[in-house]
Amino acid sequence: MLDLTPTDYQALWLSAKVAAMATIIAIPLGFGLAWLLVFSRCPAKSLLDGIINLPLVLPPVVIGYLLLLLLGRQGWLGSILNKLGVQVIFNWKGAVIACAVVGLPLMVRSIRLGMEQIDPDLLFASRTLGASWIDCVRTIVLPLSIPALITGSTLCFARSLGEFGATIILAGNIPGATQTIPLAIYDYTNTPGGESGALSLCILSIALSYLVLLLNQFFLGRFCRSSA
């Protein structure tokens, strides 16, 4: 029933790789930002909150374009990276960056919701028992945020699997190099006779997304059992 070519398999592999990498980058970043928003006395909290959430409301194409301006060869960050011999646009690294930026607000929101459930008095208790703040984050905040981290990772991974607009601008649509499943489907729909290829990839997409949801349930369930 599935009519898949080697490029489709490459797209599947690339999608999984890019989404996983983006999630791995977003986890520590999201945790740190959520901590700042929930527990720190940082005065610019609402400004920070706004900037983090911007990718959620901006069109992904706009994000992609802004990232291209920033990371392109003439870009502010891109020129520095270029001198170091690192090229992030029009390769898979660009796709990872695009997905991480788009997925980060979902990650931060989930972890933040989880952290807000933590009674601040628990942190006070740990401090008066001799834990420095970093010790307290490691031994109290982090373990109590695990369900939120699982949910945040799922959302970020799923969002990355579906990322299209920012990826196509920053990484391009190069089969075998930067073409993830959504980009491949887009290609098929623009090609006469590509319907069955597009449909096959759609089915693959559904299966992959469903698998992610099942994994989320599995990890959450396992965590709840071990702490029940």
Next chain:
Amino acid sequence: MKLDVKLTKSLGQFNFAADFVIEGKRIGIFGPSGCGKSTLGNLLAGLVVADDGAIKLNDRPLYDSNDKINLPPEQRRVAVVFQHAHLFPHLNVKQNLLYGFKRTSVERQKLNIDDVVTALDISHLINNRIAGLSGGEKQRVALGRALLACPDLLILDEPLSALDSNLKGQIIPYLRKTLRRFEIPYLYISHSLNEMRLLTDQIIHLSSGQINEITNAETLAERRIEIDQSAYINHLQLHKPREVGSLLGYNWGENELLLLDHAQPESGLFALSSKEVMLFKKHPYALSARNLLTATITDIIGQGGMVSVKLNCGGEKLVVQVVREAALELGMEVGMQVYAAIKASAFKRLE
């Protein structure tokens, strides 16, 4: 323990100021809710930072606005037991108990977990999860966790107020026994003078952010009988039990009191509510209460609809609360002799 505090702190509309030096092992902070009791506790523990002033614990500066000293909570060696136990839900009982202990330098680890667990009677819970514990058990674990951090000062911030009165009665003996045994100086924050009388030697009396006086709980409790809503609780030290029929007879001053207390027939401290005693002008020849004592009225304190009568019962003090009409009908006056009837079941063992 010597605590030297001189500081001010504004929290919105609320201004807190304290200036005192106190030395002792069992100190209470007493006052109505909103008077700044917990604020003082938090300032000492470093959870709230003062606006200016200084805090010294055993001559070691914890905070000094002039010298720009402000030790973070983890360096103050001031442990806190909160109103709600605040145990770490992802750790089991043993891991909770050892949280502070592991973070204490070896030369300061004066207590060991086995002694603390035995004293608090929680050895059977040691591998349990926190979620399954009862309120009283949680509070005992929280106390053990704070003790094992071997602090210079332990702050007990209304540790019993979240428990119902029955549980309170069960926890107080543990508190008394454990705190006495491990000799860690503590500050007991509460609005209950009954708890203060059992657990402290001196109290700092606060009201609306200021220190009223430094006194002791017994003096304050007697002075406040008139305004205190809750019944005054008599604490009776009873000695040398002997079997009297199905009851136990204990020595109390010149009298013998009959109690229904077979669980633990040994000398101890008992609570008797001032509302559990009946007074008679003449000897009632037939009555169901097992204790009838001859007493002399030493003081009568008016208290709205209720009157508190202070008695001398064979050399011991007893406070009894009666309705004002009853006091008038009996024609009570200082120096008058009365009979006090107490049921054998009215006593509650405190330790």
